[in-house]
Amino acid sequence: MNGGPNADERLAAAFRAAADTPPEAGFSADDVRRESHRIGRRNRNLLVGGVAAAAIVLAGGVSTGVLLARSGGETSAAAPASDAGARSLGAPEMAREAPAVPPTPVGVPLGPAAGDCVNPQDPELRAVVDEVLPEVATASPAPTTMICRPGGGREVNLQVADGELTGLFSVVYTAPGEEPSQTASAVGWATAEVSTASGGLVTVTSRAESDSGGVPFGDRVPEIASALAPHL
Amino acid sequence: MDDAEEAAFAEYFRARRDTVRRTAYLLCGDWHRADDHAQSAFVALHRHWRRIRDHQALDAWVRRTLVRAVVDESRRPWRRERSTDRTPETSTSEPDVATRTTLVAALRSVPPRQRAVLVLRYLEGLDVAGTAAALGCSEGTVKSQTAHGLAALRAVLGDSLGDLREAG
Numbered sequence: 001m002n003g004g005p006n007a008d009e010r011l012a013a014a015f016r017a018a019a020d021t022p023p024e025a026g027f028s029a030d031d032v033r034r035e036s037h038r039i040g041r042r043n044r045n046l047l048v049g050g051v052a053a054a055a056i057v058l059a060g061g062v063s064t065g066v067l068l069a070r071s072g073g074e075t076s077a078a079a080p081a082s083d084a085g086a087r088s089l090g091a092p093e094m095a096r097e098a099p100a101v102p103p104t105p106v107g108v109p110l111g112p113a114a115g116d117c118v119n120p121q122d123p124e125l126r127a128v129v130d131e132v133l134p135e136v137a138t139a140s141p142a143p144t145t146m147i148c149r150p151g152g153g154r155e156v157n158l159q160v161a162d163g164e165l166t167g168l169f170s171v172v173y174t175a176p177g178e179e180p181s182q183t184a185s186a187v188g189w190a191t192a193e194v195s196t197a198s199g200g201l202v203t204v205t206s207r208a209e210s211d212s213g214g215v216p217f218g219d220r221v222p223e224i225a226s227a228l229a230p231h232l
Numbered sequence: 233m234d235d236a237e238e239a240a241f242a243e244y245f246r247a248r249r250d251t252v253r254r255t256a257y258l259l260c261g262d263w264h265r266a267d268d269h270a271q272s273a274f275v276a277l278h279r280h281w282r283r284i285r286d287h288q289a290l291d292a293w294v295r296r297t298l299v300r301a302v303v304d305e306s307r308r309p310w311r312r313e314r315s316t317d318r319t320p321e322t323s324t325s326e327p328d329v330a331t332r333t334t335l336v337a338a339l340r341s342v343p344p345r346q347r348a349v350l351v352l353r354y355l356e357g358l359d360v361a362g363t364a365a366a367l368g369c370s371e372g373t374v375k376s377q378t379a380h381g382l383a384a385l386r387a388v389l390g391d392s393l394g395d396l397r398e399a400g
Contacts, residue, residue: 007399019254036278163368
């Protein structure tokens with residue numbers, strides 16, 4: 001610390017004293033392990049559910065294609081998104097290991113959601129986002145408006161921090177045939193749109209908090225969108 | 233995790249739990265919330281244990297996770313914190329307890345990121361570079377946040393901890 005060692009030492013002593021009588025801890029190592037395993041199971045279930053739903057959608061598509069071919073109709077295969085971006089964009093200090101549950105396999109995309117309204121905090125999409133961008137795995141959900149938008153889309157809206165940069169990070173999946181929401185292109189925003197493996201569109205948008213001084217993950221937004229596309 | 237990894241985690245947890253709780257307490261000012269944040273940080277550590285290459289860096293990893301969680305929480309609308317110029321009142325006549333209570337209350341009047349800088353520097357004893365690494369910001373930012381945080385702290389504490397003008 002620079003200068004003023006007496007004042008610094010007094011402050012350090014006061015800080016230590018202020019926290020030197022903790023009450024009995026409210027959690028144990030077993031509590032931590034249980035919660036960790038519970039979250040792991042939840043994420044596995046979400047991914048398995050997403051894969052099953054996507055498989056049903058794909059099976060339906062294949063059946064339709066076969067029927068069309070037999071009746072002389074023309075079909076066109078959706079161009080799958082490149083799997084080059086399917087790897088995780090993990091934090092530098094993280095070694096990529098084989099995850100406990102593999103991410104949604106490329107070629108079996110998550111696809112449209114069921115339900116009448118788009119869930120602004122779609123748990124299946126969140127699991128994919130966490131897998132692709134582990135830095136936001138502990139990010140808090142951002143408050144969102146409760147407007148019902150139909151169309152089978154998915155959204156995740158997070159309050160994120162990227163170093164000292166903070167802001168709102170949104171991932172929006174627009175189902176095939178649906179019109180994507182308009183996103184502004186202005187100072188303090190970074191956004192990228194990429195076609196997904198299911199024929200939809202993924203839009204990643206990062207907005208800076210007013211006093212943050214920059215856009216979180218701003219330079220990486222296109223890369224993140226490309227990495228998400230094969231899973232959606 | 234296999235048994236050896238679970239044992240290593242348990243050993244680390246035993247050694248560091250109360251230190252992490254203390255840091256969380258000064259960051260948020262409430263022991264119950266401090267326990268919630270500390271537990272969440274250890275849960276995140278347990279989930280990422282195998283991915284952290286450098287186990288010498290566990291303290292830094294937990295510290296960064298904890299600070300980020302507390303600062304993020306302070307931004308939520310239902311728990312957004314406001315700085316105040318009011319001097320916190322103490323309800324005890326015991327001097328050291330009064331100072332303790334006053335400091336914790338005074339810290340709550342310091343904006344969250346400045347508070348995090350002060351806690352990392354004065355409770356955890358990190359230098360400017362270490363604090364910058366923990367918060368993922370520049371050393372210049374740490375220096376300015378320290379100056380602003382100390383000014384806010386002085387405004388509330390007055391001379392109750394002596395002359396703090398040379399601190400920082």
